[in-house]
Amino acid sequence: MIPLAPTDYDAIRLSLQVSLAATLLSLPFGFAVAYLITFVRFRGRVLVEVLVNLPLTLPPVVVGYFLLLLLGKHGWLGSLFNAAGIRLIFTLKAAVIACAVVGFPLLVRSMRIGMEGIDPQLINASRTLGARWYDTLLTVILPLSFPGLVAGSSLMFARSLGEFGATIIVAGNIPGVTQTIPLAIYEYASSPTSETMALSLCIVSVAISLVVLFLHESMAKKMARKN
Amino acid sequence: MKNIIRMLISLFCLLILAAPAVAGDVNLFIAASLKEVINELSDSFARKSPGVKFVKNYGASGALVKQIENGAPSDVFISANLEWMEYLKNKNLAEVSSIGNFTYNAMVFAGAPGKASSMRDLIKLERIAIGSPKSVPAGKYATEAFKKAGIDKQLGKKLVMAKDVRECLMYAERGEVDGAFVYRTDVLQAKQAKMLFTVPQELYPRVTYPMAMTGEGAKNRDATAFFAYLQSDEAKRVLLKYGFSSR
Numbered sequence: 523m524i525p526l527a528p529t530d531y532d533a534i535r536l537s538l539q540v541s542l543a544a545t546l547l548s549l550p551f552g553f554a555v556a557y558l559i560t561f562v563r564f565r566g567r568v569l570v571e572v573l574v575n576l577p578l579t580l581p582p583v584v585v586g587y588f589l590l591l592l593l594g595k596h597g598w599l600g601s602l603f604n605a606a607g608i609r610l611i612f613t614l615k616a617a618v619i620a621c622a623v624v625g626f627p628l629l630v631r632s633m634r635i636g637m638e639g640i641d642p643q644l645i646n647a648s649r650t651l652g653a654r655w656y657d658t659l660l661t662v663i664l665p666l667s668f669p670g671l672v673a674g675s676s677l678m679f680a681r682s683l684g685e686f687g688a689t690i691i692v693a694g695n696i697p698g699v700t701q702t703i704p705l706a707i708y709e710y711a712s713s714p715t716s717e718t719m720a721l722s723l724c725i726v727s728v729a730i731s732l733v734v735l736f737l738h739e740s741m742a743k744k745m746a747r748k749n
Numbered sequence: 750m751k752n753i754i755r756m757l758i759s760l761f762c763l764l765i766l767a768a769p770a771v772a773g774d775v776n777l778f779i780a781a782s783l784k785e786v787i788n789e790l791s792d793s794f795a796r797k798s799p800g801v802k803f804v805k806n807y808g809a810s811g812a813l814v815k816q817i818e819n820g821a822p823s824d825v826f827i828s829a830n831l832e833w834m835e836y837l838k839n840k841n842l843a844e845v846s847s848i849g850n851f852t853y854n855a856m857v858f859a860g861a862p863g864k865a866s867s868m869r870d871l872i873k874l875e876r877i878a879i880g881s882p883k884s885v886p887a888g889k890y891a892t893e894a895f896k897k898a899g900i901d902k903q904l905g906k907k908l909v910m911a912k913d914v915r916e917c918l919m920y921a922e923r924g925e926v927d928g929a930f931v932y933r934t935d936v937l938q939a940k941q942a943k944m945l946f947t948v949p950q951e952l953y954p955r956v957t958y959p960m961a962m963t964g965e966g967a968k969n970r971d972a973t974a975f976f977a978y979l980q981s982d983e984a985k986r987v988l989l990k991y992g993f994s995s996r
Contacts (some may be wrong), residue, residue, distance in 0.1 A: 595924050611925050612876050612909055694920075695881070695910040709910060712812035713883035714836060 524722035529697040533706040534726060540614065540689075540702055541682035544621035545675050548629055552674065556633035556667075557659070561645075578627040582687030585623055589692045593619070610692075617693035617700050621682035628681055629674040636670015637663060669745030676738040680731060703727050775972045776804045776822050778813040780829035780886065780958065781913040782854065782932045786991050787827075793987075794978050801971045809913040811884025817842055817963060824966030825976055827851050827958055829914070829932075830886035834959040843961040851979060852993040854956040856890050856948040859936045860921050860928025865945050868898045868952070871928075878909045878920040878929035886956075887914040891930035894952035918942065932956065934992040 558564075559571055577585050593600040593610045603610050610616050640663060648658045664671075686704040693700040695709060703723060710720035779787050784807050791803040806813065806821075810828040814837050817823045826843065828834045837843040858865060865871055880888030888910070895901040911917035914931050921929035921942040928945060936944045960979060966972040978984060985995050 590925075609875070694876075694878075694925075695912075696876075696906065696908060697910065699906050701910070708912075709881050709883055712809060712815060712881070712912065714811060714815040714818055714833075716883055 524725055525718060526722055526726070527719065529701065530706060530719070530723055530726075532698045533701050533703050533723070534730075536614070536617075536700070537683055537702040537704075537730075540617045540621055540685075541679045543618045544625060544682045545629070545679045547618065548622045548626055548678065549671075549675065552626060552629040552633055552678075553664075553671070556630050556637055556670075557663070559630070560634055560637040561663075574630050575627045577624050582620075582624055582685065583691065586620060586688030586691030589616070589620060589623065589688060593692060612692075612694040612696065612700065614693070614700055617685075617689050617702065620688035620692050621685045624685055624688055625678035625681040629678040632674030632677060633667060633670045636667035636673070639670070640666045669742070672741055672745070673738065676734060676741065680734045680738070683727070683730060683734070703730075773800060773971065774802050774804050774822075775969065775975055776806065776824045776966075778806050778808075778817060778821075778823045778826045780810045780813070780827055781807045781915045782829055782887070782935055783807075783827060783851075783958070784915070785938065786988055786993065789987055790979065790984055791975070793983075794975055798971070798974065801975070803975075807913075807915075809880060809885040811886070812913070815884070822965065823963045824969050824972035825960070825962055825979075827960045828886065829854075829956065829958055830889060830954075831957055831959055832889070833886070834961060837961065837963075842963055844964060844967045847960075847962040847967065847976065849960055849980070851958040851960040852988050852995060853958065854932045854934055854993055855950070856887065856894065856930060856953060856956060857933045857936060857944045858928050858946050858948065859918065859931050859939060859942040859944050860926070861924060861941075862943050862945070864927050867946055868894070868900060868948070872900055872903045874927040875907060876909055876926040877904065877907050878911050878917045878926040880914050880917050880930075881910040881912065885911065885913055885917075887917065887930060887932060890953045890956060891948075893954070894930075894948050897952040937992050 555574055559567060590611070591597050593616060595601065595604060595611060600610055644662055645658055648662050653661070684704060686708065689702060690705055695701050695705045703726065707720055707723050707727065710716040710723065777787060777791065787805065791805065795801050795803065810830060810833040813826065814833045817826060817837065818840060826837065834843065834848065838845060838848065865874060871877060879891040882888040882892045892901065895904055909920060909926055911920060914935060917929045918931045918935045918939055920926045922939055924941065929942070933944070933947065936942065962972060962976055988995060
């Protein structure tokens with residue numbers, strides 16, 4: 523058995539919690555944005571595409587810093603929330619937001635690929651048969667793009683598990699509260715006496731990632747067979 | 750195409766030829782709280798002996814020790830506690846005869862005025878920044894003080910771990926935490942955060958900065974000269990100017 527401190531178990535739990543929350547939170551928005559980009563022709567579509575994909579290429583630290591400016595005690599969203607008695611910075615909420623922003627492009631990308639794979643004739647047929655746009659959305663587009671949705675969610679979940687740069691800036695490193703696996707490893711890694719602790723948490727991290735990716739692959743295969 | 754390949758090859762050659770450290774360099778591994786002092790001392794030393802180039806690495810003492818242990822080129826190491834110097838000594842990475850005390854400091858609590866005035870008040874606060882005790886001496890001193898004051902359990906989930914004492918101070922500066930445990934001298938560098946109270950000395954061991962040359966450093970003539978300069982009266986004056994105590 524690999525040695526783990528109580529705060530390490532907290533870190534594992536928090537990592538899974540944050541990743542799951544970020545993915546679930548992003549699903550409706552991701553679906554809406556993917557739908558918008560794929561099916562709706564409007565001005566500034568390229569701009570939306572670029573903005574959505576921006577976190578993919580930006581250093582996560584930059585995302586984190588922008589979020590800090592936005593959500594910090596003196597930030598314009600942060601001060602609004604503060605007035606409402608909600609504290610964002612250095613809480614688990616901030617960690618979820620950071621993961622949601624950083625992982626969002628992955629989600630949208632996979633969903634788009636799923637939606638673009640739908641035969642447009644099926645959509646047109648449903649419309650000519652009298653379906654409203656939301657009928658088409660729920661009964662044609664959603665089921666047919668489901669593989670993309672699942673693939674995107676699992677990718678985003680995996681990405682969130684590894685989120686470090688943005689998280690450490692907005693959520694801080696509070697053991698048992700916001701310290702996720704990468705943050706705990708980072709703390710161990712800078713201490714000469716914590717070599718084995720760092721290593722055992724690394725092994726846990728690899729194991730979780732492997733499980734998620736295997737699930738992702740097997741699901742993708744299953745979907746491909748179905749189609 | 751040919752040009753591109755030639756360019757890539759020359760770029761590659763440049764990369765592998767770039768030597769990590771030049772012989773004339775003096776590599777300083779210094780506790781983060783000494784940043785301004787060492788900057789000033791190394792600048793004035795460099796003015797007196799041109800040709801000496803300093804490579805300065807500031808950070809948590811524990812993190813610096815880990816880097817040295819893993820083979821980072823280093824000549825002079827100053828820690829913010831005795832523990833990490835002891836660790837380096839036990840690994841045979843410090844020149845034992847060179848080990849001495851550079852200066853002393855004290856722990857304070859800094860933040861926005863009115864937040865707290867004693868250790869007891871900390872329980873009421875929401876977020877307190879300390880250096881990660883695993884590698885940051887200031888964090889270790891702070892946690893020891895919490896234990897002695899009997900408030901470590903209540904503070905458990907309020908502590909934001911910073912990577913070094915200066916990050917700790919920055920959290921307090923930006924007002925993202927209610928306060929931070931830093932050194933007395935750090936607060937002098939702050940613009941927003943004010944010193945709210947000094948941590949009673951009976952709660953933690955005295956903040957001592959031991960200094961040493963590494964094995965490599967002892968062979969580096971410039972490093973030896975700088976090491977001697979650090980113990981000069983001039984250095985003591987600079988330390989005093991930045992609020993450090995010589996005794």
